Amino acid sequence: MSATSETVATQASTNGTSVLLSVDNVTLTFGGVKAISDISFNINKGEIRAIIGPNGAGKTSMLNVINGFYHPQKGQISYKGKTRRRMKPYQAASSGIARTFQNVALFSGMSTLDNIMSGRSLKMKRGLFWQALHVGPARQEEIEHRAYVEKIIDFLEIAHIRKQPVGKLPYGLQKRVELGRAMAMEPELLLLDEPMAGMNLEEKEDMSRFVLDLNSEFGTTIALIEHDMGVVMDLADRVVVLDYGQKIADGTPAEVQSNQNVIDAYLGVAS
Amino acid sequence: MNIKKLGCSAIAFAAMAVGMPVAQAEDTLFMPSLTYRTGPFAGGGIPFADGYADYFNMLNERDGGIGGAKVVVEECETAYNTQKGVECYEATKGKGALAYSPLSTGISLAIIPKAPVDEIPVFSMGYGLSAAAIGEKFPWTFVYPTTYWNQLSSILKYIDSNGGIEGKKIGFIYLDVGYGKEPLPLLDSLSGTMGFEVAKYPIGVKEMQNQSAQWLNVRKDRPDWMIMWGWGAMNPTAVKEAAKIRFPLDRFIGNWWAGSHNDLRAVGQAGKGYLAANFSGIGTDFPALQDVITHVVDKGNSKVASKDDVGNVLYNRGLFNAVVLAEAVRVAQAKTGTAAITSADMRYGLENINLDEARLKELGLEGFTGPIKGSCSDHEGAGAVFMQQWNGEDWEKVTDLIEPMNDTVRPLLEEAAEKYISDKPEWQSQTCG
């Protein structure tokens, strides 16, 4: 088993790009049902990596394993050279992994601004004392972060809904705010769980633009789950395909597209 | 609610806010009544409040008040809740309140420290702080006719005279609050000197109606006698549970707050034999009670649910509270020569009260209670209690008055009073008289 991970690592280094995260032989079960079985793949620094597969393939579970929400029974995750088998979600966050959710998981009682500000939580350091007084350092800190958040708001073109409670926003905007919240964390690795789901064409184009810009301007590594093959082919540098919790293909969009296993899985041909 | 009414209540509220003096007719005596006709202890609060109000109303009807001044009784509902009690106190004290009798240890404790400042006496009749019997230390507080501690000593004397107390085991079941715990120091101290053993059974307020575990403990410990410091729903439940474990009820004695008609009616025949201490007469067989019936109850001016409630234990207790206050008013009127006395005069009246046999007879209350004589140093009168027994349908007086062990208790009371004022520098200089 260890041989595989070594080969992956060697592969990466020979390609001249550094591996940001690698998933090695991960198996995850729920009460005897295997959600993910023995999957390995890696994410290179600075790339856009897509995870695709039919419903129930284990894509979201994979993201949950990566950011520590689920603990795999077997295998390990290496991130920035460090290997951790069990990691708490907040540890993942503090080491620079952010994510968005399939079903929007915004803080519904808070405004757009506060939601994005909440992404800055880890960056803010002032203690209770200064916050209570709200003068001096705490106030200064709050204003500095506000400036950064305003940049994100401009970038995502959501200035007009800055003060609105997010619960009442249309779905497309909520997705955008959620992206903004994840961006506010200044992550090195951003996990996007179906960022375009339920969007119309125009919204999808906007979102694709944001993802590409985010990748190029901010240099954020992105792993995304998406159903829309067109979007995946346009955005992704490399694609990994899961089916029934197993990896069936891994490679560039073109390679994957022509892979017989993938075609079978998507067309439902009995293998 | 229409606009006009809304306006009126707004004005009333504004008047309250800025403290506009409420117009009062001349020569009235204002007696606030902090009642609890609601809440878990309403069963005790209702008859007491009725007796209190009815007696004053009777004086108004029969004699045109006291010394020519009409008595105004204003009820304020506390639900036995200290916060509301304090609110009631604050709401009524500005109207010229002469004395407070809140019928709650909690409320008494809250207003006792205010009494010397506002100069309104607190008359906690047989409840509240036992230490307040020491008049030198508590000039503004009165606990006639006797304190919990003296009462306990009377009960122990009764036990002693019924087969001796030495070497016996006495079970003490009590409501687990300040009121119930108050006699514990005396009980512990007397168990040494009188040579008996004590077993304690606390009942939480929430467990008042769920006492079976403690009574199983009683069954386990097999005490010879049981004494109860109970109140409200605790009492009937305790008597029922005692009967359930076949504890001999004629060896089960309640204090004067654990022996009312309301308590035992719920038990009925099963409670036959249960004893309780009392200091106010039972029934309506007194001229004063007859006057109350003629002048108030029969005219429909009483709040009692039925005429049968007149004369029950707590009704008479409330009435007796009013009797003492009325007598204090008379003493104060005699001294000042005016009908409309102040609360400071009231304090003088309470301190110099002298309800002897002859005076009780004049009031139409012969044999209703023992004589009470106050003095500067004695704010309890060291009154005696008698025992009453439940015969299955009604209470019967079964003993004469049992004098308390005042010689033993008084020094303990003085000690307690010292302790109370030890952290109150402003109290240390005050004295009675």
Place this chain on the structure above:
Amino acid sequence: MLYREAGQFKTTYADDQALLPIAQDRIGLFIILAIAFVALPLFASEFFLSSIMIPFLVFSLAAIGLNILMGYAGQLSLGTGAFMGVGAYACYKLTTLYPDMSIIVVLLLSGVFSAAIGVVFGLPSLRIKGLYLAITTLAAQFFLEWCFIRIGWLYNYNDSGAIEVPTRTILGLAVTGPQATPLTRYMFILCVVTIMTLIAANVLRGRIGRSWMMIRDMDIAAELMGIKPLNAKLSAFAFSSYYCGVAGALMVFFWLGSAEVEAFDINHSFLILFMVIIGGMGSLTGCFMGAAFIWVLPVILRAIPSAFDLNLLAATMEHISSIVIGVLIIFFLIVEPHGLARLWQIGKEKLRTWPFPYAT
């Protein structure tokens, strides 16, 4: 018409992040403070101060405490009464052990004790959520009540089993005990409550407050964004219990003057809970509205019959006010489940768009 923010432009983030960005709100608050600090002390009667304003402020502070936990951090608690009790008993023990310590210091320290106890009973919140947690806070309530009775040391073994407030002075002026005038006590409480409300408002709009709201709205997402649930929940319990503790100490020392354990019983917890619900969860203004509604309304209701010479029993009035409050609770839940604060806000929105109700 008067309530317009048009023309009020913010040029800095600092301005935009002010507690009350709209000028009319600032003026309104200023008027309220002026009334509270100047007009009431000058014109209000003793009864109004001691039986309406003092309890109102104490309850408001307690409601803020509970609202921080419930409205902002989303953790239901039925143990408010007991946490207030911890504050009161701690205050009593401290001031009798160290009579020379300033009462202000004692008061602020007593909250620390209740914060500590709050954290202990907040620990289950890491595993238990929602209604289940509410019921475990009942365990805190009843266990602490039992401690207040059974541990005689807490009330210095007083025969009465109650804590009695000794006289304490600040600069020679009695602020607690029977000598303290209602005015002094009112002013003291008013200062404490004003400052603590301001602090709460600051904390709630900062990082810590935001972390509580994140846990409330979506605990999983909050955790994935780097919030440690342990820290966020326990700090909410600590902060909330601190407020409740100080409110409890204020209640006994500056209002009641003495207290038995019943002053902190389960009904007391419910009373504060009602205030938070009626006022509005997640709103500081709501805490004051709720406290006014639950405490002051019955006082007014009781005053109505005497104003109309209606010969109603005090007890009857009590029952009626219980019914009225019950009906109003349900009415509000049906009309506006987010309490008086939201109604107030909706009212302001209406004013803002008046006379064009459909403008947004």
Place this chain on the structure above:
Amino acid sequence: MEALSIGLDAFFLAPFRDMFSLPDLLIQVIWEGFVSGVLYALIALGFVLIYKASSVFNFAQGIMVVFAALVLVSLYNYGVPAWLALILTIGVMGLLALSIERVILRKLVNQHEAILLMATIGLTLIIKGAGQLFFGGEPKSMITEELGLSTGSSDWEVFDGIVIFQHIDIAAAVIAIIMVAALALFFSKTRIGRALRAVADDHQAALSVGISLNQIWAIVWFASGIVALVTGIMWGARSDVSFALEIIALKALAVLILGGFTSVPGAIVGGLIVGIGEKLFEVYWGPIFGGGVEAWFAYVLALIFLLFRPQGMFGERHIERV
């Protein structure tokens, strides 16, 4: 060290020695615990019925117990014969259920659970105020004998001692068993019962097969009203009928924690655990702490239990998803 071993002995061994030195008392303690457990279980059952069908955590269940008993006793005191009073009281509870559904629940459909809980708190205040307004706050005695329930007792001589069984306690246990059986039959055999279970599982699905939610809500509230009446009669017979009874109902909350909010068997088993557990703890361990531990035992037990099994005794562990 010695003090420690004495302490350990007092806590871990002495209580058991006490138990076996007086076995008749032990049986009595367990019996008493069983009876109060049955009554806790009945109150909890009222909660569960309503929660299962409508996700309403009915805080008013406790006051409904008091109210039902109060109506019954007051009607009798007004001169209505006992049997008629019983029937009328059932009618009143039905009316109450109907008006709660009409006036409150119907307006709050699809609201958050916390809001529904708060509505029942408001309801509690209304019933409390109205109950005292109409019937007075003073305690009343339960019309036990008039309802044909015996107030006598029977002895069982065993282990050189006696165990006393109150007939009313036996009746409480029997009636509780009959009621639970009747409810179980109702749930599994009748059309409405099956509909109720469908609603409990999935509101939408129930609606789609044409079950009227309103009707079902009124029925469950009525059913728990009857459960409340039975509880009120039984507990009223043990002490008296007064508003202080309401506080005991809070203990049912601890029972619910143990048993889970939606499980009928859970309510019963939880009730018995709390009832028997607290009596044993008070009698054998209480003296170590100075007594009165019954006040918190149930809640602390529930708390400790929750720490190890947050989903309750009969609940299923669920996997959180994002």
